[in-house]
Amino acid sequence: MIDLKGKNIIVTGASGGIGNSIIEKLSQGGANILASGTRVEKLDELKDKFRNIKTLKFDISLVDKIESFIENATKELGGNLDGVVNNAGVTQDNLAIRMSLEEWQKVIDVNLTSTFLISKFSIKKMLKNKSGKIVNITSVVGHTGNLGQANYTASKAGIIAMSKSLAIEYAKKNININCISPGFIKTAMTDKLDDKFKESIISKIPSARLGDPVDIANAVLFLCSNQSDYINGETLHVNGGMYMA
Numbered sequence: 001m002i003d004l005k006g007k008n009i010i011v012t013g014a015s016g017g018i019g020n021s022i023i024e025k026l027s028q029g030g031a032n033i034l035a036s037g038t039r040v041e042k043l044d045e046l047k048d049k050f051r052n053i054k055t056l057k058f059d060i061s062l063v064d065k066i067e068s069f070i071e072n073a074t075k076e077l078g079g080n081l082d083g084v085v086n087n088a089g090v091t092q093d094n095l096a097i098r099m100s101l102e103e104w105q106k107v108i109d110v111n112l113t114s115t116f117l118i119s120k121f122s123i124k125k126m127l128k129n130k131s132g133k134i135v136n137i138t139s140v141v142g143h144t145g146n147l148g149q150a151n152y153t154a155s156k157a158g159i160i161a162m163s164k165s166l167a168i169e170y171a172k173k174n175i176n177i178n179c180i181s182p183g184f185i186k187t188a189m190t191d192k193l194d195d196k197f198k199e200s201i202i203s204k205i206p207s208a209r210l211g212d213p214v215d216i217a218n219a220v221l222f223l224c225s226n227q228s229d230y231i232n233g234e235t236l237h238v239n240g241g242m243y244m245a
Contacts, residue, residue: 002225005030008077009133009224010070012060012118013088015042017187018137021213022085025221027052034073036060037088060088060114061106070121081125083133083224086115089155093148104151111155116162119177123170131174135223136163137216140183140239156181160235167233176232180219183239185211207240 009026013019015037023035027050035046036058043055054076058069074081089111092103119134126132141149142156160179167177184190184201202208219236222228237245
């Protein structure tokens with residue numbers, strides 16, 4: 001059993017399906033968690049379910065408020081920050097020739113710029129502790145590309161390259177920055193997919209099934225723990241073999 005007792009970890013996008021599973025797994029590991037999201041009712045449900053959790057409503061698109069968000073979240077956790085899981089993100093799909101500049105910019109800003117800023121201000125906190133873990137959730141399509149998702153795939157590929165750069169900068173400070181790249185996971189979003197389209201996706205997955213949110217959560221737990229201390233700047237692919245780097 002991985003032990004995260006005494007570790008203070010911020011999780012963004014906590015109110016979604018994958019976020020919920022990450023919270024549960026980190027809680028089981030004994031971490032003190034600050035769960036952030038935009039849906040207050042979902043955050044309240046998490047707070048009622050787990051004892052070692054605090055919640056803070058925040059929209060990561062508010063880039064000018066991210067520094068104060070990290071400050072407030074760290075205070076809620078008692079003043080120290082050991083880990084951050086950047087799980088929040090958005091999609092706004094369209095074919096390239098129809099994609100507006102607004103659609104492009106919104107996804108880049110929320111997925112990439114906000115992840116950078118959260119990482120930046122978190123690293124400043126972690127430097128005081130001389131240690132820390134940052135886990136950025138990317139996507140299989142950030143490696144493969146995907147129809148109608150030029151903005152989303154660019155943002156996710158950007159997170160991977162950015163994470164490698166940050167890992168190089170702060171490895172000597174004992175701060176590990178890694179990515180997890182999920183494949184197609186069973187969530188409310190995939191539940192809405194047409195059965196034929198879902199079958200076509202599954203046919204491309206060697207494991208012949210969609211992933212479960214706990215598959216992502218298990219990887220997060222590992223990368224937030226001391227068991228991953230010699231792993232830095234890497235991307236852990238959790239996709240049932242759909243993409244093999």
